[in-house]
Amino acid sequence: MGSGGSRAAQVPDADRIRRETGFSQATLLRLYHRFRALDSNKKGYLSRVDLQQIGALAVNPLGDRIIDSFFPDGSLRVEFPDFVRVLAHFRPVDDEDTGTRDPMQPEPLNSRMNKLRFAFQLYDLDRDGKISRHEMLQVLRLMVGVQVTEEQLESITDRTVQEADEDGDGAVSFLEFTKSLEKMNIEQKMSIRILK
Missing domain, CATH: 1.10.238.10 (EF-hand)
Structure with missing residues (x-):
């Protein structure tokens, strides 16, 4: 065998x-x-x-x-x-993955949209479909640790939410989240090479 x-x-x-x-x-x-x-x-x-x-x-x-x-x-x-x-979700996107997909099949787990959904849920702790200022602050606090002051962190949080929040409700929806990351190469940022 x-x-x-x-x-x-x-x-x-x-x-x-x-x-x-x-x-x-x-x-x-x-x-x-x-x-x-x-x-x-x-x-x-x-x-x-x-x-x-x-x-x-x-x-x-x-x-x-x-x-x-x-x-x-x-x-x-x-x-x-x-x-x-x-x-x-962390599998790199292959060139052959794009353009040849059968539209009747579900979207691949490693597609841009599914990677964004996965990233969004890391921020949206209460699963209400929005990233609140408090949730954004928690994530930024985890990411930067003690490298910035609390005042600087709150300022970054306010600016981040304000820039992404198009409807003015004080939170970031999934649609606003995707628009704010439109220019980011999320396919590469959310990839682990060994998962080819």
Whole structure:
């Protein structure tokens, strides 16, 4: 037996997950091995504690928020398919991914719009569809730490919200968020090379 086919069989429901996430068979297998390595007690799922072992998340100022995204609706565990779906948002966009997509198929998880939705939810803590001044301030505080004074931070927050808030309601909607990031290459900023 060839090692590629027999090893890929270890990934449960691999074909469906590959279609859904766009990951190659080799990447999916690597992610499955990483998932199993993080599952230190061999429970078959990951907890917050398991994800906190990931060094890149431990040093990322938004690490806790990213970990939260693995546990929607207060869930206490993430199984492999959901683990991979979250990571798919960080899969780089391939040139062949654009322009050849069947419009009847769901938008890829790593599309610009889905990357923006993912980023928006890191700010919108109360899930009300808007980023309030308070939520923006919390995120900026995490990102800059003690490098700026509280007064400077509040000024940056006010300016950021004011510039993005087109309807004047004092908060940033998803549409306003996407417009404010229109010129940013979000596809590259929200990519992890190993997730090809």
